[in-house]
Amino acid sequence: xxGITPFHxxxxxxxxxxxxxxxxxDRLSQSLFDASVDLNxxxxxxxxxxxxxxxxxxxxxxxxVGLGKTIEAALVLCQxxxxxxxxxxxxxxxxxRKQWANELAEKFHxxxxxxxxxxxxxxxxxxxxxPLDQGTIPVxxxxxxxxxxxxxxxxxxxxxxxxxxxxxxxxxxxxxRSGQAIKKALAGTRKLLVTATPLxxxxxxxxxxxxxxxxxxFGDIVSFRTxxxxxxxxxxxxxxxxxxxxxxxxxxxxxxxxxxTERKAITIPFAxxxxxxxxxxxxxxxLQREETYGFxxxxxxxxxxxxxxxxxxSTEAVTGTLEVILExxxxxxxxxxxxxxxxxxxxxxxxxxxxxxxxxxxxxDIPEKDDEIDLVKLRGEIAEIEQFILLARSxxxxxxxxxxxxxxxxxxxxxxxxGAARKAVIFTESRRTQDYLARYLESHGYAGxxxxxxxxxxxxxxxGIYQRWLKKYAGSDRITGSPAVDRRTALIDYFRxxxxxxxxxxxxxxxxxxxxxxxxxxxxxxxxxQRVEQRIGRCHRxxxxxxxxxxxxxxxxxxxxxxxxxxxxxxxxxxxGVFGASDEILGRIESGVDFEKQIAAIYESCRTSQEIEKAxxxxxxxxxxxxKQQMRETEEKLLEHFDAQIHDLLKLRRKRAEESLDxxxxxxxxLSQYVLAGYAKFNEQKLDFDLSNAPCPDxxxxxxxxxxxxxxxxxxxHLYRLSHPLGEYVLDTGRRIETPVAHLTFDLANxxxxxxxxxxxxxxxxxxxxxxxxLHSFEMEEHLVFTALADDGRMLDQEACEALFTVSARHDxxxxxxxxxxxxxxxxxxxxxxxxxxxxENDKYFKREREKLEQWADDxxxxxxxxxxxxxTRLRDAKRKSRLAETVEAQKxxxxxxxxxxxxxxxxxxxxxxxxxxxxxxxxxxxxALESRMKxxxxxxxLFRIRWQVI
Numbered sequence: 001x002x003g004i005t006p007f008h009x010x011x012x013x014x015x016x017x018x019x020x021x022x023x024x025x026d027r028l029s030q031s032l033f034d035a036s037v038d039l040n041x042x043x044x045x046x047x048x049x050x051x052x053x054x055x056x057x058x059x060x061x062x063x064x065v066g067l068g069k070t071i072e073a074a075l076v077l078c079q080x081x082x083x084x085x086x087x088x089x090x091x092x093x094x095x096x097r098k099q100w101a102n103e104l105a106e107k108f109h110x111x112x113x114x115x116x117x118x119x120x121x122x123x124x125x126x127x128x129x130x131p132l133d134q135g136t137i138p139v140x141x142x143x144x145x146x147x148x149x150x151x152x153x154x155x156x157x158x159x160x161x162x163x164x165x166x167x168x169x170x171x172x173x174x175x176x177r178s179g180q181a182i183k184k185a186l187a188g189t190r191k192l193l194v195t196a197t198p199l200x201x202x203x204x205x206x207x208x209x210x211x212x213x214x215x216x217x218f219g220d221i222v223s224f225r226t227x228x229x230x231x232x233x234x235x236x237x238x239x240x241x242x243x244x245x246x247x248x249x250x251x252x253x254x255x256x257x258x259x260x261t262e263r264k265a266i267t268i269p270f271a272x273x274x275x276x277x278x279x280x281x282x283x284x285x286x287l288q289r290e291e292t293y294g295f296x297x298x299x300x301x302x303x304x305x306x307x308x309x310x311x312x313x314s315t316e317a318v319t320g321t322l323e324v325i326l327e328x329x330x331x332x333x334x335x336x337x338x339x340x341x342x343x344x345x346x347x348x349x350x351x352x353x354x355x356x357x358x359x360x361x362x363x364x365d366i367p368e369k370d371d372e373i374d375l376v377k378l379r380g381e382i383a384e385i386e387q388f389i390l391l392a393r394s395x396x397x398x399x400x401x402x403x404x405x406x407x408x409x410x411x412x413x414x415x416x417x418x419g420a421a422r423k424a425v426i427f428t429e430s431r432r433t434q435d436y437l438a439r440y441l442e443s444h445g446y447a448g449x450x451x452x453x454x455x456x457x458x459x460x461x462x463x464g465i466y467q468r469w470l471k472k473y474a475g476s477d478r479i480t481g482s483p484a485v486d487r488r489t490a491l492i493d494y495f496r497x498x499x500x501x502x503x504x505x506x507x508x509x510x511x512x513x514x515x516x517x518x519x520x521x522x523x524x525x526x527x528x529x530q531r532v533e534q535r536i537g538r539c540h541r542x543x544x545x546x547x548x549x550x551x552x553x554x555x556x557x558x559x560x561x562x563x564x565x566x567x568x569x570x571x572x573x574x575x576x577g578v579f580g581a582s583d584e585i586l587g588r589i590e591s592g593v594d595f596e597k598q599i600a601a602i603y604e605s606c607r608t609s610q611e612i613e614k615a616x617x618x619x620x621x622x623x624x625x626x627x628k629q630q631m632r633e634t635e636e637k638l639l640e641h642f643d644a645q646i647h648d649l650l651k652l653r654r655k656r657a658e659e660s661l662d663x664x665x666x667x668x669x670x671l672s673q674y675v676l677a678g679y680a681k682f683n684e685q686k687l688d689f690d691l692s693n694a695p696c697p698d699x700x701x702x703x704x705x706x707x708x709x710x711x712x713x714x715x716x717x718h719l720y721r722l723s724h725p726l727g728e729y730v731l732d733t734g735r736r737i738e739t740p741v742a743h744l745t746f747d748l749a750n751x752x753x754x755x756x757x758x759x760x761x762x763x764x765x766x767x768x769x770x771x772x773x774x775l776h777s778f779e780m781e782e783h784l785v786f787t788a789l790a791d792d793g794r795m796l797d798q799e800a801c802e803a804l805f806t807v808s809a810r811h812d813x814x815x816x817x818x819x820x821x822x823x824x825x826x827x828x829x830x831x832x833x834x835x836x837x838x839x840x841e842n843d844k845y846f847k848r849e850r851e852k853l854e855q856w857a858d859d860x861x862x863x864x865x866x867x868x869x870x871x872x873t874r875l876r877d878a879k880r881k882s883r884l885a886e887t888v889e890a891q892k893x894x895x896x897x898x899x900x901x902x903x904x905x906x907x908x909x910x911x912x913x914x915x916x917x918x919x920x921x922x923x924x925x926x927x928x929a930l931e932s933r934m935k936x937x938x939x940x941x942x943l944f945r946i947r948w949q950v951i
Contacts, residue, residue: 003808013734031078058191092163165193219859265575
């Protein structure tokens with residue numbers, strides 16, 4: 001759009017930035033525009049559901065696996081950020097922290113900080129008073145959130161996202177420490193709970209989740225059980241109450257928009273050499289002993305678990321760990337002080353998952369024995385470990401490594417058949433194994449094609465890749481300024497553009513998107529099924545165009561390893577099908593590390609094949625208990641609704657979203673041309689501009705490319721969007737433009753498109769004014785209200801006025817004459833009408849919330865009535881028994897019981913009136929609090945007034 005005036009620019013700036021009410025696609029216009037991700041209509045629908053009711057204390061987004069719940073929640077965060085409500089927090093499992101941070105930073109351009117004990121301590125040490133209040137979005141684990149409960153309570157959060165929220169399904173219980181702590185820390189805060197499995201084993205879990213959001217969604221647990229869980233429970237009534245705060249989309253509803261590829265599993269068998277097997281048996285026997293000096297008593301099970309992982313990884317990995325154990329033993333022998341963070345260093349060195357360390361910190365401290373060390377036994381243990389190390393060093397190459405060559409040949413052949421890129425990601429649980437495999441592959445046909453990806457990424461080769469990347473993207477937004485983030489991006493870019501093989505450690509498996517790669521090789525297979533799913537999910541995700549081939553190795557000489565692979569394949573279905581692990585199973589594992597410990601216990605305690613077989617059968621049976629057909633059927637009745645209207649609604653959402661984005665893009669581009677006219681040269685075809693000198697600090701000169709869906713910005717260009725500092729400057733400047741009353745001539749004759757509403761005007765001149773109506777009620781909202789009169793007294797409606805400002809205009813001169821009195825009168829009426837419409841909407845929200853509180857009061861009263869009913873039942877039973885009593889003593893005893901129950905019944909009848917009064921009083925207090933929030937304040941701002949003419 002060319003030929004825009006200051007009046008166009010001011011209108012565009014306010015139209016882009018004004019605070020809208022929830023429930024309409026336009027509310028999401030800012031976040032949709034700024035997101036570097038193609039959004040599906042069900043994701044927009046879910047985000048709007050989370051935003052729609054200003055009185056709601058939160059919702060649950062419960063889409064099935066693979067539908068992008070993280071994107072839905074991130075969209076809501078992005079919208080809050082755009083509306084300047086920036087006290088935002090994400091709580092998730094430790095394993096998902098980096099994934100959340102990367103998604104928010106890369107796809108939504110939000111400032112994020114992963115907070116844990118280490119970064120918290122570093123922030124404090126650097127003089128930061130409150131690490132939670134740094135203008136970024138903190139992302140933290142459940143464990144850490146519990147640890148800093150008091151600090152969380154001190155900040156007035158605008159919104160808190162809780163991912164994998166089913167972990168809080170027992171939060172209503174006093175014994176559920178983490179749930180209780182998080183509820184207290186975030187009481188009164190608006191929350192968005194994300195889970196694919198809101199209902200797993202019992203309806204009580206839905207009650208538990210509801211209490212995390214709002215204690216007044218249901219009554220107490222007694223009334224919940226009475227209404228919904230006893231024979232003939234009112235599932236239809238429960239469903240009606242759930243639909244106000246639970247949104248669930250099913251995969252079958254969105255197949256029209258989301259195309260999913262499948263997983264294809266390949267197993268590569270191998271047999272360790274005799275020396276490898278001997279080393280395994282020796283170390284395994286050592287780990288099965290109850291008493292050793294090799295590691296602290298408290299951490300014996302954790303170290304054993306780590307060593308068993310490394311035994312299955314590579315000889316090089318187990319050698320390094322044995323050397324660490326040997327060093328500890330020698331320290332004990334020489335009576336030297338032992339490092340307190342011994343285990344932490346071991347885990348960090350191998351880059352094993354942080355979950356292990358979190359679990360270790362949470363375990364009860366078991367003090368070391370004060371017994372004198374038996375030096376003879378200690379020296380024997382040292383000699384034994386030295387023999388293990390000698391044997392390990394004599395093994396030059398593992399047989400599994402040879403099998404890796406076969407796996408790559410097989411996998412790349414499949415890639416060629418599918419037409420997929422010749423790329424493979426190899427996951428290992430050990431940093432030492434990673435280095436060993438990189439050397440092996442470089443010398444076996446893959447020189448210059450291998451890239452390693454770890455928690456540090458600081459090897460000479462990765463440093464070289466990083467430096468070349470920095471040079472290539474100098475002056476563009478690809479460089480964030482964070483070396484850790486930029487190194488990761490550089491290595492992924494290298495893998496996408498030049499490399500064939502990426503070898504990734506567990507730490508690197510978090511939060512990386514590799515959908516351009518279709519071959520996943522589990523060199524080491526984690527026992528934690530959630531970890532396995534996370535690995536495969538790096539490639540098998542939205543945007544993957546090919547089936548994903550997953551290769552695992554089978555150790556023919558290890559029965560336990562065979563059973564683990566069977567369990568993960570057959571029970572969890574991780575490696576085949578459209579989605580891999582199903583919600584019903586994976587979501588029911590409370591803790592992946594706990595599951596690992598159960599498997600480790602089998603390795604520790606079982607000596608024979610028969611014992612191993614029996615133990616794994618018991619573990620399978622235990623899993624079966626958690627997956628109940630009855631609960632699946634209940635879940636369908638409550639949460640899985642589907643009808644023809646949903647398809648129509650989703651189509652409408654997509655159409656509205658596309659129209660909204662297109663309009664925002666046009667307005668923002670035109671506004672930018674106006675505000676930056678003296679600073680930049682614009683290219684209409686490419687939608688970019690060269691900024692010669694910056695109008696504000698923190699904005700570098702250079703090329704800027706307007707963000708466009710599905711189009712990555714050109715190299716050496718900055719991504720230009722609403723929330724970019726330059727974008728915010730343009731919007732702020734546009735809102736503040738001086739606009740004294742002037743005459744505007746709109747050039748409709750040369751407009752490229754036909755606008756019937758303007759062409760049909762009998763008189764093509766008149767007066768127009770634009771006002772901003774601010775309504776401060778449940779939330780602040782802003783409405784732009786046009787008032788326009790033609791010179792014949794006819795009124796132009798809002799649509800005609802908006803159409804007028806799509807036409808280029810000539811800014812003629814300042815107008816001295818006064819508008820007709822009718823303009824002011826019409827403007828007042830239109831502002832009042834806009835206010836009435838807004839208040840009507842607010843009244844709907846108020847009525848819905850009042851109805852919830854009425855239901856809560858009824859629930860509470862039902863509990864009191866149920867107690868009385870239980871006493872009546874016991875009294876009837878006691879009278880029946882009294883009539884049938886065969887002895888005087890028995891009858892006398894029952895008569896005493898009857899008198900006691902009758903007294904109790906009279907007391908409860910009296911109490912029920914008192915309880916009813918208390919409940920009604922509490923209900924009235926809550927409703928009064930709602931009413932006080934509803935009382936509105938309105939402010940009207942005159943933005944501009946013009947004399948207009950259409951030619």
